[in-house]
Amino acid sequence: MTDVIAQTERLHLMRPDATDWPGYQALITSPAAQYAGGQKTLSQAWHAFAGHQGHWALRGFGLMSLRTRDDTRSVGMVGAYYPEGWPEKELGWLLWPGETGQGFATEAALAARAWVYGTLGWAGAVSYIHPDNAASIAVADRLGCTRDAATRGMSPDDAAFVYRHPDAGVTP
Amino acid sequence: MTAATTLTTDRLTLRLPQAADLPTYTAFCASDRSRFVTGPFDAVQAFNKLCAMVGHWTLRGFGRYVMDLGGRGIGHVGPLAMDARDLPEFTWTLWDPAAEGQGLATEAALAVKAHLFDDLGWTEMIVRIQPENTASCRIAERIGAVLTEAEAPDWFPGALTYRLTAGGAA
Numbered sequence: 323m324t325d326v327i328a329q330t331e332r333l334h335l336m337r338p339d340a341t342d343w344p345g346y347q348a349l350i351t352s353p354a355a356q357y358a359g360g361q362k363t364l365s366q367a368w369h370a371f372a373g374h375q376g377h378w379a380l381r382g383f384g385l386m387s388l389r390t391r392d393d394t395r396s397v398g399m400v401g402a403y404y405p406e407g408w409p410e411k412e413l414g415w416l417l418w419p420g421e422t423g424q425g426f427a428t429e430a431a432l433a434a435r436a437w438v439y440g441t442l443g444w445a446g447a448v449s450y451i452h453p454d455n456a457a458s459i460a461v462a463d464r465l466g467c468t469r470d471a472a473t474r475g476m477s478p479d480d481a482a483f484v485y486r487h488p489d490a491g492v493t494p
Numbered sequence: 495m496t497a498a499t500t501l502t503t504d505r506l507t508l509r510l511p512q513a514a515d516l517p518t519y520t521a522f523c524a525s526d527r528s529r530f531v532t533g534p535f536d537a538v539q540a541f542n543k544l545c546a547m548v549g550h551w552t553l554r555g556f557g558r559y560v561m562d563l564g565g566r567g568i569g570h571v572g573p574l575a576m577d578a579r580d581l582p583e584f585t586w587t588l589w590d591p592a593a594e595g596q597g598l599a600t601e602a603a604l605a606v607k608a609h610l611f612d613d614l615g616w617t618e619m620i621v622r623i624q625p626e627n628t629a630s631c632r633i634a635e636r637i638g639a640v641l642t643e644a645e646a647p648d649w650f651p652g653a654l655t656y657r658l659t660a661g662g663a664a
Binding site for chain 2: 339340343364365368369370371372373374375376377379380381382405406407
């Protein structure tokens with residue numbers, strides 16, 4: 323059993339494990355993954371999921387699993403993402419199919435932001451969001467992010483919008 | 495039963511990959527040495543691959559060890575099962591050219607093979623090697639792998655397939 327890193331009203335945030343694979347796999351092999359790095363085959367998805375585990379080992383942080391406090395169901399992952407090649411440290415979120423529309427991403431991202439600022443000592447964070455991903459843009463708005471139109475996404479030809487979170491010092 | 499996360503041989507410690515391995519592994523991925531394993535790979539790919547190497551342990555309970563020689567990672571060795579329905583593939587790679595020619599990969603591969611077959615009760619693995627990678631083919635023979643007629647998979651065209659079984663010659 324992994325230790326709980328942070329908690330919200332409805333969720334526990336913890337290091338991910340194999341429990342999160344079915345939900346991750348369902349999302350990443352579906353067309354909805356167009357907003358999460360692109361739809362992948364099953365083996366590509368497995369490689370990417372294993373990569374999230376390894377991100378923890380190599381960086382000391384990563385995306386956290388979201389488990390409901392009432393029935394310990396995995397509903398998604400939210401947290402700190404900074405793989406090689408990422409221009410800035412990212413606060414990212416993913417919700418599994420069927421778990422959207424309930425406010426889980428906003429609730430969890432607020433707790434995750436407190437964790438990256440408080441425990442990890444980040445000074446700021448960005449979220450890279452596809453311009454057509456209205457649900458995720460709404461989450462960024464609720465988190466008080468502002469779009470940085472002067473900065474392109476992850477590379478000069480990348481379409482993603484850069485949403486900048488309030489800096490550590492000014493977060494409520 | 496999950497595999498031991500550390501094994502020791504005469505000269506090596508076999509341990510999980512860690513952040514300190516990234517520079518050596520990244521250099522290997524960028525070098526001509528990775529041509530036998532579908533490389534080269536850039537730094538982003540190297541990071542993701544090393545991450546996945548660690549994550550494989552979390553998800554499967556076994557995976558590839560880093561060969562640690564005096565505190566420095568020089569290569570990796572161990573079983574890989576991207577798809578749990580397939581036979582695990584046994585792999586070894588020396589990242590550091592200076593580590594070649596001393597029998598270190600063979601020493602490491604024999605230790606991992608013994609742990610999987612003797613301690614964990616595994617019965618069979620496959621090995622895939624490009625035929626031009628003659629040094630690696632020799633290691634396969636030394637650890638008792640037997641060449642088969644199996645065709646190469648789509649992701650590794652031209653590769654030879656060896657079979658490694660418990661109780662086989664070592």
